[in-house]
Amino acid sequence: AGGNGTLGNPYQVQQVQVGSTSTPSTLTYTIRNNGQVPATSFSIDGTASQGWSYSGCGTQQAPITLNATESCTLTFTLNKANAGNADLVLSSLTIHWIDQDSPSGQTQGMSGTAYTNIYIAPSIAITTNPANNIIVGAGEGFTISAGLTGGYNVAAQTIHAATTTAGISFSNNDCALNSQNSYHCTIEVDVESGAVSGVGQSVTLSNSTTPSMTLTPNMVTFEISAFSWPYGITLNSVGTFAFITNNNSDTITQCSVNGGILSNCTDSGATILSKPSGISLNSAGSFAFIANYGNNTVTQCSINGGILSNCTNSGATALLGPRAITLNPTGTIAFIVNIGNNTIVQCSVNGGTLSNCTNSGATALSGPRAITLNPTGTIAFITNQGNNTVTQCSVSGGTLSSCTNSGATTLSTPRTIVLNPTGTIAFITNIANNTVTQCSVNGSTLSSCTNSGATTLSAPYGITLNSAGSFAFIVNGGDDTVTQCSVSGNALSNCSRTGT
Template identity: 40%
Template sequence: MKVLNFCRITCNTVLVVYLSMSLALAGNPPVQNTGNNAKENATQTQTVAPPLRAFIVNNDLNNNGKVIQCAIDPTSETFSNCSDTGATKLNSPGSIALNADGTQAFVVNYLNNTLIQCAVNPGSGEFSHCSDTSATKLNGASGMTLNLLGTRIFVANTWSHNVIECAIDPASGEFSNCDDAGVTGLKAPCDLTLNPTETRIFIADLNDNKVVQCSVEPTSGKLSNCGDTGATGLDAPSSIALNPDGTRAFIVNGTLHGKVIQCAVDQASGMFSNCSDTGANKLDVPTSMTLNAAGTRAFIADNKADNVIGCKVNPSTGAFSNCQDTGATKIHVPWYIRIQS
């Protein structure tokens, strides 16, 4: 069952529409400065890696929305010390993307079609110096994905049924040369992700119940040779993630009591096969998911239940188990989740 514009509707509206339509990380080990004598050995210093963090986009129209950060326990993957990142210039934020070292965040504003960039303090998760990136041609922008160098971003335009790509100045975070990436035939693209080699992009098309794949031209960012991946079991797909080696895709069905579907990915052709339910449970209206760096744990934002569910992932089969509430607090109408890894 399709849920029109699901990927950018508030929780209450989603339920009305749905019912009316019948519906990795343990961190690097401490680095010790080993001296050459007993005194130096006795006064060894330690450098502690920043904690693993989750960033959750609250799409709360009553207060313009927030981005919440939570520390993740690397042994249990429970969340703690959740707080507002302090992100400013928000207006119904829809998604977030982080650069490779987690020092820069990009947040798209759905209502006024702007894209904000903020500096991130890796130690505290706090945002600062938020400013408009000057991104253009946004129209109901939703999911985003960055290349590893942080020099190009792809944005799913839900209302315009297309994908926009922009060049990024990594130093300033400013965008330039934003343009239609060239994919056609989309009905409501909601989320997208690049494969590890950045030669292929996968787009969750919510209103067409498909995942579309395209080849990526590395210099221009243009998309070509687009086609259906053949994924099955989809119902209003609102989010997509790949495991670390790009051989398995996980797709969130953004419906009431939605499921998470996993599919094997042929890296040569981009085609999906052997799709099945992961077995994720405790879900009400899931909207977005992300994996830890090892691909052994999934975190799923639940828009209706105002929580984040964590599940163990079997890397060999893609099956989920031991799904539990992470204990995240300050969550209200969560729409998108990403991990600083």
């Protein structure tokens, strides 16, 4: 394919696999008798360099006569299959002949080296990040990379990406490869904010170069999720709708609930959100309160079925990095978790308004992430990602006091905590090891903590149970999905993905 056989510019030969029917590469030398008399019993002997064989110009078993001014052709055939160095060193070969001046024979050693390199056949491999099961939400994206391997002096190959899916855009959807200085290129696939969720979406790839190399594969499939870095989840009081906060797209998805199935998931219509995290509803199900990590506010929205409307700032103050919110059983006090300063703020609730917000007095916190109350509203449990603990506090009105470590164990960067309807079992999501821990609840103590058995999790954030306590719904920030599990006592089983 190129080169001149010198040390600095070796011959370039494409690899031929063992068993291939392709014609192997050859290198020929012409040997001429420049004398005035015949050279009889002319032959070549010796062992060629590894991977090479030779023929022509006679052998010791079958010598030839090379008359004056005549020549013969010595052909070397490259049989080596492995890529890499394949130099042909001629010094291992010797020429033999007899002439009238040397009836006993003469010899002459060959010399020189034909520097040779075997390169693998060029190919283009397509990879993606994520590598498989690509699920992306609005405002997110993924990458497609093309990698050129092998080849010699390969002409520029232009990889073009296209899709018929609405709401998809590309950055660098024509990326170029060549074997001189550009062995890799990347195409960014972006899901726009208005993209409609759906499975079986695809990006087709083509090579617009002539002649073109084959792309493997030439299509990438993906799913547009109804969620975009889902963070918090809650169900309405009758368990017919689920509301999921999307931290990445500043939206809230609503889904119909039927047993453990979430379906008909669409945008709820909620507005004025900024990295929404925790969400809680009042007991009447008429107002939703959403903690906004992005701008230190709580948004309140009116609820009508699965629609959130008339959203405004609730008026909550004294917030710094709010990540979660919960209301007491009577709906008169809201407790808001602030990871920014390790506090829990309490606010009075009047309809959709939060007022008179002050520090609740909670202590023993380290990177608090979520809060829940027992069914009677007398004890609060707060997850701490900073030291893998759960703090328990006594609740009196809006005051949290006598805060201590609850005793929960087997936690790994805990996020959200929820209690079953009877308040006897606590379930805690762990994003560092993709598990849900279950603990027995005895007053303010969490004990006998073990893995609940939940599966199909990826950076689980929020968790909630239906009112009967028979199903758990867990949002996965790692892959924009929701997992549902059957609940039996302290065990979560039969877990599968839900929510389309």
